[in-house]
Amino acid sequence: MILLLATGLIFNSCSKDRDDDPNPKTEQTDVYVAGEAFIGGQYVATVWKNGVATKLGSGADESTANAVFVSGNDVYVAGSEFNASAKRVAKLWKNGVATDLTDGTNSANAFTIFISGSDVYVGGYEIMSGTDRGKIWKNGKLYWTAPPTANTLREVSSIYVQGTDVYVAGYIGGSGTQYYWVNPTAAVPKLVNVPDLDNINSLVVSGSDVYTAGSKGTVARYLKNTEVTNLTDGSKDAACNSIFLSGSDIYAGGFQDPAAKLWKNGIASNLNGGTKDARISSVYVWNNKVYAAGDNDNQAVVWENGTPKVLAEKGFAYAVFVVDKK
Incomplete structure (x- = not known):
């Protein structure tokens, strides 16, 4: 997301006139990361705020x-949890309180959140009938289900x-065009x-321009409308x-x-040195400070301007969102 999806944050730093400055400036941001940590023999949905974990x-x-996704004083997290029947239930947590998006009859999962005004969209x-069908929930209620075509949105x-336009991307089944x-x-x-x-992992809109990112074969790339950047x-x-x-x-x-990669205007940086399996799942930028959430050799990690911070010794970080401290 978006985004799989996309938004920003503030980091303030200040040079001191004297080494004994009695009021040094401190970081004025809160960094939220969603993922999972291995606890008690299994992976548990977790959100970290400035590195401090809360089990969901x-x-x-x-x-x-x-x-x-953070909106005002509210922290929204999307994901899933297995029920007693071994079915995944798609969930939305608001400030740690869960709402079931599906009834548990069928397995389901939630991957992305976007908030526009008072509306909370979850994808x-x-x-359904043995086939994955893309879904959107709006304010906790089913909003849209992908139609069952040969190349449906899975x-x-x-x-x-x-504005009033809702853009939706994901994984297409079959062999049809993305x-x-x-x-x-x-x-x-x-x-x-x-x-x-071949797949769209992230979509962002700016004015009349639509940016899509994913891969073609073994090539990582993104598009600005139809313009390809490999x-x-x-x-x-x-x-x-x-x-x-x-x-x-x-x-x-x-x-x-095997390297986790961060690209700025097409120029690559290796965040883990490229010696162990790693990846970045989410990027967030504010005032030239770059946050990247992902995993490095099965550790859940958030990188801040390239410096890693381990969130869980065994786990995965899938999304990062940053806001000003209240």
Whole structure:
């Protein structure tokens, strides 16, 4: 998300006139990361605030947190938890309190959140009649289900709302051309083909420009409308999992096996040195400070301007969101 999805944060630092400055400036941001930590023999949905973990899953069954979005004083996290029937239940946690998005009859999961005004959009999937079907929930209620075509949208991994337009992207089943939807609930929804990607992991809109990110074969790439930017040369398996716009700069995060990769305007940096399996799942930028959430050798990690901070010795970090301290 978006985004699979995309937004920003503030970091203030100040040089001191004297070494004995009695009132040094401190970081004025809160960094939220969603993911899962291995606790008590299983993975448990977790959100970290400035590195401090809060369990979201009950711990009775395995759970995961895939997306986080902060609006005002409220922290929203999307993910899933297995029930007693071994079915994943798609969930939305608001300030740690869970709402079930599905009834547990079928397995389901939630991957992305986007908040526009007072509306909370969550994207994911539910298995229906043996087939994954992309779904969107709005304010806790089912909003849209992908139609059952041969090349249906199997899961919603990115949502972006601009004005009255809702953009939806994800994984397409079958062998058809990749595409994204605009206003899927409209009487005649708009479908935009993206043949230069095999999958869309992240979608961001800026004015009339639509940025999509993913991969084509083994090449990590993103598109600005139809203009392709290759991030890797295809010599190793690679993908772009997240894209973020900051002013005129385009940041992208993903991997080129085995390294976690961060690209700024197409120029790559290895965040883990490239010696162990790692990836970036989410990128967030504010005032030139870059945050990247992911995993490094099965550790849940958030990088701040390239410096890693381990959140869990065994776990995964899937999304990062940063806000000003209140």
